Amino acid sequence: MQHIPANDLDRRRAAARRTAWIVAGVALAVFVLFFVQTFLGAHHS
């Protein structure tokens, strides 16, 4: 059975953490955008 070096998993876990921060940033951006957009919309109507 061929084995993958353990440090490869560490490297991929570090990449996964970066992905998680990016996705979390997107979620936060969606929240802020909708809130701000609706806030501005409500005050211009």
Next chain:
Amino acid sequence: MANTAAHADDHAHDDHDHKPEGFLDRWLFTTNHKDIGTLYLIFAFTMACIGAAMSVVIRAELAAPGLQHVQPYFFNQMTTLHALVMIFGAVMPAFVGLANWMIPLQIGAPDMALPRMNNWSFWIMPFAFLMLLGTLFMPGGGPAGGWTMYPPLALQGGASVAFMVFAVHMMGISSIMGAINIIATILNLRAPGVDLLKMPLFTWTWLITAFLLIAVMPVLAGAVTMLLTDKFFGTSFFNAAGGGDPVMFQHIFWFFGHPEVYIMILPAFGIVSEIIPTFSRKPLFGYQAMVYAVASIAFLSFIVWAHHMFTVGMPLGGELFFMYSTMLIAIPTGVKVFNWVSTMWKGSMTFETPMLWAIGFVILFTIGGFSGLMLAIVPADFQYHDTYFVVAHFHYVLVTGAIFSIIAAIYYWWPKWTGRMVNETWGKFHFWWTMVFVNLTFFPQHFLGLAGMPRRIPDYNVAFADWNLVSSIGAFGMFLTPFMMIAIFAMSKKSGAIAPQRPWEGAHGLEWEVPSPAPHHTFTTPPVIKPGMLAHGDVSH
């Protein structure tokens, strides 16, 4: 280097079934994807039982015209909480539980990418629901304005509004963290050789679902935050008297709400796409078409939201746009149904319990799809809107769709989880019992809706009495099914036949490469993928 790796692997094998000792360490502080999956599934089942009990209150009241058992305001609390509990407490956590259990196993990962956040995602949920259900015991009772929380009606509740909003926030945070974890796991922790277009369909559908969650849960959070500030902090986002617009809430809510519908059905598509090839002993017909169909449905889900609110009055161009965009969804959905049927075509089919639930899903979900197409037609929707036809439609999609697939998945993967087989006779009895009573409950609601019976009312015209009684009898029969499930699975856990590593002859995929029950830790060393092992993208027809 090879020796070191081999030694590390031996060590992993020594430890692979090591579980934390002590109840709290095992369950409260767990970071193990299988244990967290189990917690999610138990939580979802508990919530489903609570939601089912509420539905029995609703159907008992509706069994005959006139007020029978409960006051109208309490009836409204039951309809509101039944929906919130079933959507956010039962269906979504059940799918997240299945994702936790199966995604790392299907892609050859040792665990989820962020195991401690995984623990947090789960343990937020019980507190959110304690808070939501606790409102029933508060002065003024629970939220009663419908799960859609439309202002100004929803804001007329008492303190329960704040509790509901905070509970929704917590569920949203849980869902977002779960989605982040799933995306990071699938994109980064796949074993070498598990290419994206070789992934099992269940993993694929969950990847797309996770992106949907990331895109829309913050929108829901924004919407309910604005409700909260309108109620308690003097803002007028949705208050016409203060310059706001209540219809704007509906637009924002359904921008979340329609993708939410697909959040609850795409993983179901994935499950059925695992089960049908297994019991047809054929590769899935049109694997790539299935992936692209799911992606298309996800994209279209963002541009159809206003079909939920045709009757608020919108420009003709808007009505036409949302009508046609909604109808477009029938195309990728039709591709999926066609491919499931084509997978079965000329297959060596057998009808074990998971397959029965999967076929039941295909047939009955399609009925829900067709009634959805009827609702998409603007002039017809003016007749159907807010009637029992809508109730029938979404219960066909959610009960015989989402919940059937969850039950199918439990029967399918149970031997892998527990190392025990389920009694086939009782499993089939469970299926046929449910088939009879679920149709008895929901099919007559089409007739009631077409005849004009409005939804969310505790009393109705005597003209609707007969079909309401039939529907209530069906609901009482359905209420026995959770108890049936407890008995069937408890019996299996206690004395079921020992499950082999691959309990289903036609099953392929990495989850069937580990022993049954799956050890506490799996794939601590990534597996080496051999041709055909994945049985999805790497198998040609």
